[in-house]
Amino acid sequence: MARITAALAVIALFAVFPSMEATQYVVGDDRGWSSNVDYYSWIADKTFHVGDSLVFIYPTMSRHNVLVAANSDAYDNCDAAPNYGIWTSGSDVFTLPTTGTYYFTCEYDCDFGQKIKVEVNS
DSSP states (O other): OHHHHHHHHHHHHHHHSSOOSOOEEETTGGGOSOTTSOHHHHHTTOOEETTOEEEEEOOTTSSOOEEEESSHHHHHTTOOOSEEEEEOSSEEEEEOOSSEEEEEEOTTTGGGTOEEEEEEEO
């Protein structure tokens, strides 16, 4: 009887919370992290949750990187400082740890639209 009760509890949990797995998003899909992608359109139909990951793919020989801007002013003005770090691997993965707004830019091509603001829900 205890096993049946436990099994029903697990089934009920999945019925209430059907999507508890994190999602991994490749930023820009097949176009990657580049200055010729409309990131406002790319993000429009997505909902991000704590634990989801963003993957930034770009050629390492290019003038691209991923800068995590510390605030909206730095993001809006394409300022490199203040920031939480700059990554250059060409395949950078960022797991979204908490709710809130995260600001990602390319240090070199932010003025050309290579930036994305991500709102994270619980």
